[in-house]
Amino acid sequence: xxxxxxxxxxxxxxxxxxxxxxxxxxxxxxxxxxxxxxxxxxxxxxxxxxxxxxxxxxxxxxxxxxxxxxxxxxxxxxxxxxxxxxxxxxxxxxxxxxxxxxxxxxx
Numbered sequence: 001x002x003x004x005x006x007x008x009x010x011x012x013x014x015x016x017x018x019x020x021x022x023x024x025x026x027x028x029x030x031x032x033x034x035x036x037x038x039x040x041x042x043x044x045x046x047x048x049x050x051x052x053x054x055x056x057x058x059x060x061x062x063x064x065x066x067x068x069x070x071x072x073x074x075x076x077x078x079x080x081x082x083x084x085x086x087x088x089x090x091x092x093x094x095x096x097x098x099x100x101x102x103x104x105x106x107x
Contacts, residue, residue, distance in 0.1 A: 029076030040066055043072065043081070 020037035022044065034046045034056075042064050047057030065072060065083055072083045 024072070026072070026074045028074060031077050034080070035062075035074050037072075045078075055104060095107035 021039040025034055027034055031050065032048050034048055036044055036046075038044050038061065042061040044061050046059045049055040049057070066085060067103045072081055074081055079086045
């Protein structure tokens, strides 16, 4: 359950909603959308209307994330996602270290 305000017995419907086991909630910068990871590893978006009462829209699955090795974050406008991914166990990717790279900028 994700709580958005203190929940009392009389306000439970307005202050919380059940996501059937979601984790890692993130808010869009303006508070009009909530993102979370569902149990099936899909990133889900829920529109929020908090004008006079707190209302949740219909959840929409966006895409699947490999949560065994990743975390995620959402841009302030909710249009871009940063997802940390890894390589399969036992594998590594090559990388190059460039020394004195500022000397090449002068040419």
